[in-house]
Amino acid sequence: MVRAEVAGQKIAKAEAWLRDVEELLAATPETLLEDARRADLAAFYLFLAIQEAIDLAAHWIADAGWPPADDEGSTFDVLADRGGITPELASGMRAIVRVRNRIAHGYASVDHQRIRAEAPAGIATLRELFAAVAAASRA
Structure with a gap:
């Protein structure tokens, strides 16, 4: 379980970045192609939110005393194997970690x-993971 104060701070930060990503990506595809700064900033904010998710998962594992994962993507497999999140969410998080790696x-x-x-x-x-972390931090 992640400590509530750590979870709350990290989730709030990540949610702010996700709102910024949504706002920046709301532009038309043409605008995104023409405005490299907007596109880069959206990618960077998405990267930061994904990093917070990885960090939250690592905190959860460490706080629970579970063995660490081999890499960022398998961090979510550890959580799924221990019943913290569903296997489907772990799979989705591995996919978003691949996006992070491309960025x-x-x-x-x-x-x-x-x-x-x-x-x-x-x-x-990401929001599904944040909800799971928040619920675990209150348990």
């Missing part, structure tokens, strides 16, 4: 249209 390791060549297309499902998955 982190190929920033100059990030496909902003692909991020725009994948963002709604990814944001919903």
